[in-house]
Amino acid sequence: MSPRALLLGTVGFAIFILSWHLATLGNQIGDLPGPAMTVRGLVQIAGEGVLWENVVASVFRVAWGFCLAAGIGIPLGMAFGWYxxxxxxFNPLVQSLRPISPIAWLPFAVILFGGIRMSSDLAAIFLLFLSAFFPIVTAxxxxxASLDLKYIRSARNFGVDGLAFFRRVVLPASLPQILTGLRLALGIAWVVVVAAEMLGVESGLGxxxxxxxxxxxxxxxxxAMVVIAAIGLMLDMAMARVEATALARRGMSRR
Amino acid sequence: MSQALKILLCFAAFLAGVTLLHGWLNLAWFEPSNREQLTVAHLPVT
Amino acid sequence: MTEQSTEGTIFHSKRYTSWPSMTEDIDAGNLHAAFILAPLAMQMARQGKTKVKIVHLGHRDGTAIVVPTDSKVESFADLRGTRMAIPHRYANQRILVERMMAEYGFSEDDLKLIDYPPPEMPAALKAGAFESYIVGEPFAAKAEMDGFGRVLYHTKDIWPNFISCVLIVTQDLIDRDPALVQELVSGITASGKWLDEGDERLLSGLVMESASNQDDVDSGKVIVPDEFGRTPRLQAAVIAAQRRYYNQNPELLKFVLTKPPDRVKYTELELARDEFAEIQHWAEKLGFFDSRPVTEDDPFDFLDYCDPRFEQGRLRDLPLQDLASAAAEGAQ
Structure with a gap:
């Protein structure tokens, strides 16, 4: 990040925090909290250890939901693209299930995974899986499907075939778009985990x-909202980093 | 080791780590208890 | 309170944030015991998806109708033509209001009932979203303590011994481990008796602040501030305020439990047939059982949703510290 961008970003935050502070001046606990009250609250929940349990619970659910979605979604999506x-x-089906908010599945998820160990975690992971799965499949x-035909033809002309063809041609050429899909999916999953934990479970940031x-x-x-924002930002930055390194290696880094 | 493998290993290590941490903090996985247990649910309203 | 004792079953208290997530967990088989709204418990028993039985009460009263401090409303009749927030469609609070509407000759349109999340009720009353609300504590005391609300009626004035939440357990648990249910019910009876009739002996695991040392802090003892007081209700306020129970401000719970002391009652927790008949009568009338209406061929009776046998068991003793050590502490 350039120094200028850093500076401007800080100014943006400063404007927001200042107007937040002015708007909530003189408020008591129980009213809309201001920034100072929020920081004191943050210190308190962090000190009591509650916060860490909840952070770990949320991150745990997102990590599993996202990895399962990637593990199943990428191969499935690539197969759809190729055949x-x-x-x-199946694409019409996928596209019609996609707009349903995963939260709507919550009651079914609770019943589906009922009566077994960690059932509330499994229900939440299932929702996160759904929320990340569709963007990943679609991407x-x-x-x-949009692979440049000239890559395919020239590879065939050089006699590249089978697994090598997939590894050396299809995968590298489709990687940028898949990675963007993954990053998007992780963002959605983070939003959904907080919403899902508001309804179904007894731990986590929601x-x-x-x-x-x-x-x-x-x-x-x-x-808690500040922590949700911070972790969301960290997850996105981590994914952006993975995306950048993977692309840079293939000489495809953007700008 | 290829870079893809490294990324995958990182993900796997992260998953395992966060799972153990979650089990320890939230599910009391590593605390043995020989007393019988029952969970009683309530809302913070009388 | 049973988590305080060193022997017997450990009863974990699990705090939910909504009724549906609780009933879903029961239906899914994840949960076998819960404090739940009385009519909702009946409805679950009636639907029969999971067989549940009411085995005891957790408390009586502890509900109030709150109006703004500067409101001109002096009796229920003055509420005609206004809006009132209720905690849940299947709450006994709603039955109480419907009962009073009938008593005061209100038509259905005379009082608009709004389903509203209890924690939000005090703030919404202040903001004028409705003219009154009915709710279980501590959300009535909250408005009173903050000064912008006053209690129009405590339940003891309009439906004495009012039942808000009841203890249900699954039939599965009753069949599998009746002794465990017995232990739970006896424990609640004993705790209730202690709350209403106990003396100033401290529960084990508690220590007054002035008598406490670093060991007590390290071993996780519950510390009672000296200026707070040490009657059973104040000890209970300190315990219940903890994160693993209610996670509320202890001062607010103190207010609930002591101003006045009969705001909430913890004795006479036995299931009474006529009281449940009254609730059931209203539940039927308001259509709570529409998915499986009560008819002569398909009756629904006290013993279909209540199992009072566990109330016959031996009363258990709470782990109290003896007065000698309490006096010694006081002398320190």
Whole structure:
């Protein structure tokens, strides 16, 4: 990041925090919390250790949901991209399931995974899997389907075939779009985990928000929101890093 | 080792780590107890 | 409170944030015991997806109708033509309001009932989203303590011994381990008796702040501030305020439990047939059982949703510290 971008970014935050502070001046605990109250709340929940349990619970669910979605979604999407028949059969189904918010599946997920160990975690992971799965499948499908024919033809002319063809031609050429899809999916999964934990489970940052609300501690609510933002940002930066290194190696880094 | 493998290993290590941490912090995996247990649910309203 | 004792079953208290997530967990087989709204418990028993039985009460009363401090409303009749927030469609609070509407000759349109999340009720009353609300504690006390709300009625004035939440357990648990259910019910009876009739002996695991040392802090003892007081209700306020129970401000719980002390009651927790008949009568009338209406061929009776046998068991003793050590502490 250039010094100028860093500076401007800081100015953006400063403007926001200042207007937030002015708008909430003189508020008590229980009212809309201001930045100072939020920081004090943050220090308190971090000190009590509650926060870390909840952070770990949320990150754990997202990590599993996302990895399962990537593990199943990428191969499936690439197959859809490569075989038009398969795509024509299943893509309409995928596209019609995609707009359903995963939260709507919550009651079914709870019942589906009921009665076994860690069932509330499994239900949440299932929702996260759904939320990440569709963007990943869609990105992988279109990445492979839109492969430049000239790559394919020239590779064939050089006699590259089978697994080597997949590894040396299809994968590198579709990688940029798949990685963008993964990054997008991770962002969606993070938004969904917080929403899902507000309804179904008894740990995690979403639970922290709802539980603090029940406890009439709005400063803990805003503190949890700050943590949600920070971790969301970190996850996105990590994915951007993976994306950049993977692309740079192939001489395809953007700008 | 290829870079793709490295990324995969990183993901796997992260998954394993966060799973163990979650089990330890939230599910009391590593705390033996020989007393019988029952969970009683409630809301913070009387 | 049973987590305080050193022997017997460990009863974990799990705090949910919504009723549906609790009922879904019961239906999914993840949960076998819960404090739940009385009519909702009946409805679950009626639907029969998971067989559950009410085995005991957790408390009585502890619900209030709150209006703004500067409101001119002096009796229920003055609420005609206004809006009132209720905690849940299947809450006994709703039945109480419907019962009063009938008593005061209100038509259905005379009082608009709004489903509203309890924690938000005090703030929404202040903001004027409705003219009154009915809710279980501590969300009535909250408005009173903050000064912008006053209690129009405590339940003891309009439906004495009001039942808000009941303890349900699954039939599965009753069949599998009746002794465990017995232990739970006896423990709650004993805790209730202690709350209403106990003396100033401290529960084990508790220590007054002035008598505490670093060892007590390290071993996780619950520390009671000296100025807070040490009657059973104040000890309970300190325990329940902890994160693993209610996670609330102890001062607010102190207010709930002591101002006045009969705001909430913890004795007479036995299941009474006529009280449940009254609730069931209203639940039927309001259509809570529409998915499986009660008819002569398909009756629904007290013993279909209640199992009072565990209330006959031997009362257990709470682990109290003896007065000698309490006096010694006081002398320190």
């Amino acid at each position: 038009p028949r398969l795509r024509e059969t 992988s499908t279109s990445a492979v 639970y922290q928000v709802m539980d603090s609300r029940n406890a009439l501690r709005m400063d803990f609510v805003s503190a």
